[in-house]
Amino acid sequence: xxxxxxxxxxxLARSRLLLALLIFYPVAISLLIGLAISRSPxxxxxxxxxxxxxxxxxxxxxxxxxxxxxxxxLFNQVQAVEVGSREQALEKVRAAEVLAxxxxxxxxxxxxxxxxxxxxxxxxxNGNALEQSLVQSQLRSALAQANLGFSxxxxxxxxxxxxQLLKGGNLxxxxxxxxxxxxxxxPGVLRGVIAKQPPGADREALQRxxxxxxxxxxxxxxSRRVLSTVGQPIRxxxxxxxxRRTPLDTFAVVVAVTVSLMFVAVLLAAGGVALEREEHALAxxxxxxxxxxxxxxxxxxxxxxxxxxxxxxMLAFVGAFVALDWSRxxxxxxxLAFGAIAFGALGVAIGALAREVxxxxxxxxxxxxxxxxxxxxxxxxxxxxxxxAISVISFMFPFKAALQALDTAVNGAAPAIGGSLAHLAGxxxxxxxxxxxxxxxxx
Amino acid sequence: MGWVRARAAVSAVLQISAxxxxxxxxxxxxxxxxxxxxxxxxxxxxxxxxxxxxLLSIIAGSLAPSSGRVRTEGGRVGWAPQEPALYSRLSVAExxxxxxxxEHVGDPQVAVRRxxxxxxxxxxxxxxxxxxxxxxxxxxxVALALIGEPxxxxxxxxxxxxxxxxxxxxxxxIAGLAREGTTVVFxxxxxxxxxxxxxxxxxxxxxxxxxxxxxxELLARASEADADLERALVAFLEERTRASQP
Numbered sequence: 199x200x201x202x203x204x205x206x207x208x209x210l211a212r213s214r215l216l217l218a219l220l221i222f223y224p225v226a227i228s229l230l231i232g233l234a235i236s237r238s239p240x241x242x243x244x245x246x247x248x249x250x251x252x253x254x255x256x257x258x259x260x261x262x263x264x265x266x267x268x269x270x271x272l273f274n275q276v277q278a279v280e281v282g283s284r285e286q287a288l289e290k291v292r293a294a295e296v297l298a299x300x301x302x303x304x305x306x307x308x309x310x311x312x313x314x315x316x317x318x319x320x321x322x323x324n325g326n327a328l329e330q331s332l333v334q335s336q337l338r339s340a341l342a343q344a345n346l347g348f349s350x351x352x353x354x355x356x357x358x359x360x361x362q363l364l365k366g367g368n369l370x371x372x373x374x375x376x377x378x379x380x381x382x383x384x385p386g387v388l389r390g391v392i393a394k395q396p397p398g399a400d401r402e403a404l405q406r407x408x409x410x411x412x413x414x415x416x417x418x419x420x421s422r423r424v425l426s427t428v429g430q431p432i433r434x435x436x437x438x439x440x441x442r443r444t445p446l447d448t449f450a451v452v453v454a455v456t457v458s459l460m461f462v463a464v465l466l467a468a469g470g471v472a473l474e475r476e477e478h479a480l481a482x483x484x485x486x487x488x489x490x491x492x493x494x495x496x497x498x499x500x501x502x503x504x505x506x507x508x509x510x511x512m513l514a515f516v517g518a519f520v521a522l523d524w525s526r527x528x529x530x531x532x533x534l535a536f537g538a539i540a541f542g543a544l545g546v547a548i549g550a551l552a553r554e555v556x557x558x559x560x561x562x563x564x565x566x567x568x569x570x571x572x573x574x575x576x577x578x579x580x581x582x583x584x585x586x587a588i589s590v591i592s593f594m595f596p597f598k599a600a601l602q603a604l605d606t607a608v609n610g611a612a613p614a615i616g617g618s619l620a621h622l623a624g625x626x627x628x629x630x631x632x633x634x635x636x637x638x639x640x641x
Numbered sequence: 642m643g644w645v646r647a648r649a650a651v652s653a654v655l656q657i658s659a660x661x662x663x664x665x666x667x668x669x670x671x672x673x674x675x676x677x678x679x680x681x682x683x684x685x686x687x688x689x690x691x692x693x694x695x696l697l698s699i700i701a702g703s704l705a706p707s708s709g710r711v712r713t714e715g716g717r718v719g720w721a722p723q724e725p726a727l728y729s730r731l732s733v734a735e736x737x738x739x740x741x742x743x744e745h746v747g748d749p750q751v752a753v754r755r756x757x758x759x760x761x762x763x764x765x766x767x768x769x770x771x772x773x774x775x776x777x778x779x780x781x782x783v784a785l786a787l788i789g790e791p792x793x794x795x796x797x798x799x800x801x802x803x804x805x806x807x808x809x810x811x812x813x814x815i816a817g818l819a820r821e822g823t824t825v826v827f828x829x830x831x832x833x834x835x836x837x838x839x840x841x842x843x844x845x846x847x848x849x850x851x852x853x854x855x856x857x858e859l860l861a862r863a864s865e866a867d868a869d870l871e872r873a874l875v876a877f878l879e880e881r882t883r884a885s886q887p
Contacts, residue, residue, distance in 0.1 A: 201742045205731065205739050208730075208735070213730065477726065477727060482740075485701060485703040485720065486702055487740070487743040
């Protein structure tokens with residue numbers, strides 16, 4: 199085996215373009231995937247036209263909420279581009295300088311203050327169906343956030359008004375009556391008056407008023423509590439069933455490294471076996487000079503070794519920028535080694551099917567990429583039947599098991615790594631057997 | 642007579658016994674038997690698809706027969722397949738050294754030097770095989786077959802991509818090997834080459850062995866007085882086709 203290994207390393211070292219492609223292409227792909235996963239979507243660039251008069255307010259009882267606060271809420275949700283008029287906003291949308299424009303009309307304060315009409319915003323956008331869908335989705339989310347913020351302001355004002363109704367006192371407004379009695383105080387005051395009244399119709403009427411005041415105060419207290427609940431009726435409390443929480447950035451690192459591990463191992467192993475056939479050397483080797491098992495083992499180990507080195511170098515390099523737990527390095531190496539060997543076995547099985555290196559590389563690439571994406575589809579993102587089918591496919595190939603093993607090794611995503619490693623070992627045996635059959639059939 | 646045949650079979654370096662090969666429904670070889678003595682040069686000729694490459698591959702051990710048996714004295718056969726089986730990114734010497742090691746040759750360096758000298762490739766030793774001409778690649782291909790000093794050599798169209806001078810040099814070299822006791826079985830489309838260099842000719846057609854004897858005997862079957870071996874072969878095959886038709 200060592201002579202074959204030496205020969206392949208020499209050939210690899212002389213195939214500089216192949217070497218460069220095998221290393222830089224997976225690294226580039228995996229970094230792109232990592233970036234795509236780890237970066238949250240950027241805020242949409244939106245032109246905002248505020249046509250309301252400066253200092254416009256929405257009146258809630260004796261409380262006032264500035265409309266400017268709504269605009270500020272919206273500004274925080276998007277990359278706001280302030281423009282002076284609707285025409286300027288239209289121009290910016292047409293010129294694709296912004297994804298959309300939002301016009302806050304001058305009558306918004308009056309409409310909200312009326313209590314019978316909703317305020318209305320105008321949204322202007324452009325582009326193809328995909329862009330429209332993206333803009334609508336992003337803008338809907340931004341407007342919902344702004345609405346939520348504004349409605350909290352309004353609820354706060356309404357709650358203050360209810361509080362004043364209940365407790366009374368000075369309203370703090372010019373011209374408003376001072377030392378106003380609160381609804382809560384009325385029953386006590388009335389009962390004092392009722393006690394001094396002789397029995398009769400007047401006393402009975404006062405008694406009824408006192409009962410009503412009790413009832414009204416009680417219900418207004420409830421209303422205040424209800425008002426704060428309506429603003430955010432459901433609060434989310436998260437519980438993780440097992441393991442520790444995997445931060446998105448370290449998970450992105452694990453995905454990127456696993457993708458690189460897969461590409462280097464699968465492409466090298468597939469190409470290595472196909473090269474023997476392309477050079478017509480396979481028949482010469484297999485007529486007693488080398489056994490099929492030795493040949494396949496040599497190609498798998500070479501590919502796995504190269505992939506292991508590339509993946510570990512990536513992990514170590516990224517570790518300089520992302521906080522990784524280096525005390526788990528033993529588990530990292532174990533996960534990388536098992537993953538690399540399983541990918542190598544998959545590669546030789548692909549190589550045994552192809553007659554030339556280009557076909558083997560293409561086949562390896564076409565198989566690997568969808569497998570990686572399928573393994574990343576989260577549960578619940580697709581219909582359950584489709585997800586079951588995806589899970590079966592992912593189970594039959596090493597990517598998901600390698601990803602789980604490495605995620606456990608790096609992030610402690612699962613309590614034990616043994617299951618994933620056993621899965622990878624089983625897949626190695628399966629693909630090695632398939633490669634052996636494929637090679638025998640190819641002859 | 643039977644005793645003589647039995648003696649010949651016992652002393653044969655290569656013995657092919659009732660070899661058949663099927664690829665699915667296709668019968669590439671059917672019940673082929675012959676023996677080859679030490680130092681003999683045997684040409685396997687026949688039309689395209691006759692089974693020449695299949696027979697050579699089975700003799701070389703690269704292909705297993707569906708039935709029948711191949712016995713080689715010493716067990717080793719040097720093989721030069723039709724398509725040169727070489728690593729184009731390795732140099733001539735590196736290819737030779739690799740196969741010398743895989744063949745467990747006692748001293749690979751000495752074997753490499755010997756083959757470079759014998760094939761006249763000494764000056765090209767460090768050149769990558771991918772940059773060699775077709776003729777030189779074929780010389781390396783034959784050199785790889787010889788690196789383990791096998792008692793039997795199976796050459797599948799060894800002169801196919803050689804120019805006349807290279808071809809002449811190759812056959813001189815092979816004749817020298819045969820004189821020293823190496824048994825050579827080669828296939829060729831160039832029937833005149835078989836006439837000139839082989840002591841014996843085997844004619845295959847549709848996987849069947851139709852003729853086994855010296856080229857002169859095949860030539861004698863031609864009705865025309867000035868016929869060459871190629872015309873004699875064509876006439877022979879046409880006669881067999883007519884005879885097999887009802």
